[in-house]
Amino acid sequence: GAVVSQxxxxxxxxxxxxxxxxxxxxxxxxxxxFWYRQFPKQSxxxxxxxxxxxxATYEQGVEKDxxxxxxxxxxxxxxxxxxxxxxxxxxxxCSASRDPNPEAFFGQGTRLTVV
Amino acid sequence: xxxxxxxxxxxxxxxxxxxxxNCTYTATGYPSLFWYVQYPGEGLQLLxxxxxxxxxxxxxxFEATYRKETTSFHLEKGSVQVSDSxxxxxxxxxxxxxxxxxxxxxxxxxxxx
Numbered sequence: 001g002a003v004v005s006q007x008x009x010x011x012x013x014x015x016x017x018x019x020x021x022x023x024x025x026x027x028x029x030x031x032x033x034f035w036y037r038q039f040p041k042q043s044x045x046x047x048x049x050x051x052x053x054x055x056a057t058y059e060q061g062v063e064k065d066x067x068x069x070x071x072x073x074x075x076x077x078x079x080x081x082x083x084x085x086x087x088x089x090x091x092x093x094c095s096a097s098r099d100p101n102p103e104a105f106f107g108q109g110t111r112l113t114v115v
Numbered sequence: 116x117x118x119x120x121x122x123x124x125x126x127x128x129x130x131x132x133x134x135x136x137n138c139t140y141t142a143t144g145y146p147s148l149f150w151y152v153q154y155p156g157e158g159l160q161l162l163x164x165x166x167x168x169x170x171x172x173x174x175x176x177f178e179a180t181y182r183k184e185t186t187s188f189h190l191e192k193g194s195v196q197v198s199d200s201x202x203x204x205x206x207x208x209x210x211x212x213x214x215x216x217x218x219x220x221x222x223x224x225x226x227x228x
Binding site: 006032034041042043044046049093095097099103104105106107108109111 | 149151156157158159160161164204208214215216218219220221223
């Protein structure tokens with residue numbers, strides 16, 4: 001199957017700093033990438049959908065200026081958490097798909113801890 | 116809007132027991148349906164899928180049948196193993212231009228030796 005890699009797997013940062021998380025499709029070109037947030041023992045909450053070369057579409061309630069998403073190429077999307085605060089601590093997961101195939105492939109997730 | 120409802124967990128079973136995790140959905144049109152599995156500290160792995168009514172997805176002994184008449188996609192396995200302990204998510208993919216995945220709340224499975 002297709003491989004999606006996230007980096008880093010975990011990160012600890014100080015409150016007020018910014019953190020960038022990368023999501024790469026290693027063996028296919030991803031026309032669409034999705035970013036999710038998962039709280040402990042809960043389901044995945046879709047944050048935004050990004051298509052290569054265009055602006056991300058954010059879900060209602062997700063702050064665009066806080067969670068910056070860039071999808072500069074067909075194999076890379078990045079999520080930057082700006083001015084992070086402890087409440088941003090969470091597990092962030094990306095997925096990638098190649099339209100019109102309905103299957104999405106997930107990265108291994110990034111655990112962010114803001115102290 | 117579209118939604119997915121899963122049975123609440125945790126589900127605790129003994130090894131070799133029969134597993135059923137219920138999943139029902141609400142959707143317009145004909146979505147694709149998926150089961151994903153998440154092991155502790157990891158991302159999601161696709162377990163199986165079905166893209167049209169009456170399709171049966173299967174993998175690693177797990178099965179699920181796309182039932183349009185009951186809008187269900189229940190996950191079953193005849194004999195679970197300790198290594199099957201994980202969280203299982205049912206999901207549908209909207210077939211509009213967004214191709215979003217809508218997830219259920221997840222069901223934690225614990226298999227005891």
